[in-house]
Amino acid sequence: MTVSATKRTTYPQNWPAYNEAQTNEKRLFQSLLFDLCRGLEYAPQTHGRPRMPLADAVFCATFKIYSTFSGRRFISDLCDAQSKGYIAKVPHFNSVFNALENPALTGIFNRLIAKSSMPLRVIEQDFAVDSTGFMTSRFTRWFDQKYGTKMAKADWVKAHICTGVRTNIVTAVEILDQHAGDSPMFPALVDATARNFAIREVSADKAYSSVDNLLAVERHGGTAYIPFKSNACADKGGVWEKAFHFFSFKRDEFLARYHQRSNVESTVSMIKAKFRDHVRSKTDVAMKNEVLGKILAHNICCLISAMFELGIEPEFNSAQKVDGLHNKSLF
Numbered sequence: 584m585t586v587s588a589t590k591r592t593t594y595p596q597n598w599p600a601y602n603e604a605q606t607n608e609k610r611l612f613q614s615l616l617f618d619l620c621r622g623l624e625y626a627p628q629t630h631g632r633p634r635m636p637l638a639d640a641v642f643c644a645t646f647k648i649y650s651t652f653s654g655r656r657f658i659s660d661l662c663d664a665q666s667k668g669y670i671a672k673v674p675h676f677n678s679v680f681n682a683l684e685n686p687a688l689t690g691i692f693n694r695l696i697a698k699s700s701m702p703l704r705v706i707e708q709d710f711a712v713d714s715t716g717f718m719t720s721r722f723t724r725w726f727d728q729k730y731g732t733k734m735a736k737a738d739w740v741k742a743h744i745c746t747g748v749r750t751n752i753v754t755a756v757e758i759l760d761q762h763a764g765d766s767p768m769f770p771a772l773v774d775a776t777a778r779n780f781a782i783r784e785v786s787a788d789k790a791y792s793s794v795d796n797l798l799a800v801e802r803h804g805g806t807a808y809i810p811f812k813s814n815a816c817a818d819k820g821g822v823w824e825k826a827f828h829f830f831s832f833k834r835d836e837f838l839a840r841y842h843q844r845s846n847v848e849s850t851v852s853m854i855k856a857k858f859r860d861h862v863r864s865k866t867d868v869a870m871k872n873e874v875l876g877k878i879l880a881h882n883i884c885c886l887i888s889a890m891f892e893l894g895i896e897p898e899f900n901s902a903q904k905v906d907g908l909h910n911k912s913l914f
Contacts, residue, residue, distance in 0.1 A: 600891040611887050612649060612880075616642055617669045618899045619695050619883075639670045640682035641691060647679055648876040649883075651859060654679055683869040683876070692875035693756065699882040700752045701779050702897040703889060707747030708783040710754065711847035712772055712791065714743045714765050717874050718861040740862060740870050743768040744878070745776050745785075748846040750893075751853060752885045753878050754780060758871050765790045770799035777803040784808060786844035797822045808841045854881045 623638040635643075646664065647657045654676035661673045682688065700707075716739035724735040743757040743765065755775035757768045769791050776782060782805035787796070789810045800807035801822050810830060817827040830837050858877040864870045889895040 597892050601888070604888045604891040608884060608887050611890070612883055613646065613664055613667065613669055615883050615886060615897060616645055619699060623691065635674050635678055635682065636671060637691075639674070640685070641688065641695070642670055643674060643679045644682045644688070644872070645876045645879055648858060648873060649880040680869075683864055683872045684866060685872075686868050688872050689868070689875065692872060692879055696753060696756055696875065696879050696882060697775065697779060698899060699879060699886065700747070700754045702886060702895055703747060703750050703752050704780045706749055706889070706893060706895070707752065707754070707780055709748045709843055710745050710776055710780075710782065710785045711748050711844045712743070712745045712769055712785060712787040713844070713847040713851070714741055714768070715851045715855075716741050716761070717877075719870055720861075720863070720865065740874050742874050742878070743772060744847065744850065745772040746847050746850040748786070748843040750885050750889055751846060751850040753850065753882055756875065756878055758874060766793055766796060769796040773799045773803065784840060784843070786841050788844065794819055794821075794823045797826055808837065808844070810837075810841065850881075854878065857881070857884070
């Protein structure tokens with residue numbers, strides 16, 4: 584009798600490079616974050632109490648999220664950052680919280696996430712899309728008439744992300760309400776990724792199966808690997824019919840490419856394991872900005888790994904420093 588055994592696929596780890604990346608991460612994180620934030624400025628202030636410089640606000644908020652410390656215990660890290668010239672002065676811990684309450688930071692975080700992914704555009708050509716939720720400290724409560732008892736469940740922040748399958752860098756993110764559908768977010772994520780990357784393949788689960796999503800990838804010269812639902816049929820012609828026949832008659836080849844989608848699950852696990860699966864903020868704006876801060880911190884960590892494992896040297900074309908600090912006209 585012949586017994587066949589399935590050999591588990593394993594992936595080698597470059598342990599020397601991994602060790603170097605981890606032991607130097609906190610130092611390099613501050614340096615890369617500082618480079619990303621340089622040049623960020625508020626519009627000239629004509630009245631009111633002087634604000635913390637915008638570059639410092641983004642730096643402090645992101646660095647705090649990276650640290651996972653409370654605001655008070657994080658101040659010693661900011662003292663170290665100031666001694667290295669990354670911020671002009673150490674703010675009160677409440678100022679860091681207030682920075683996350685600023686709606687202007689939402690667009691800035693999105694731009695910095697895209698900017699932080701660009702050094703890896705020579706590496707990434709294949710991408711995966713999915714959504715994930717981060718639990719909040721707010722609860723929705725209601726009275727269940729059927730069981731005659733009070734019910735409660737935690738609210739969450741839902742993030743839709745597109746990630747490179749080789750380095751797990753996040754190339755685009757969309758955050759709307761917690762019940763926003765996954766499929767409508769797909770074209771925007773692909774379009775945002777295509778602005779900085781050459782797209783070859785995009786993988787997603789069957790929740791994203793639609794003609795619009797297949798066309799979104801095709802118009803950027805790529806191929807979408809999205810499985811079809813059980814009730815689907817080749818009745819829409821064009822790219823839908825072509826993809827359906829490939830899925831139906833070349834299933835092994837399809838699954839071999841579709842397997843890359845598991846990398847977006849790895850990206851989500853990386854973010855939540857390192858920066859926690861919940862947010863501490865209480866308001867909608869701050870919760871959204873905190874999730875974006877987690878993703879930005881994740882991208883910087885991916886860059887640091889790529890520096891040691893792939894020989895990438897991240898460079899960001901930012902405004903020049905003024906005497907080693909930020910523009911002092913903002914103080």
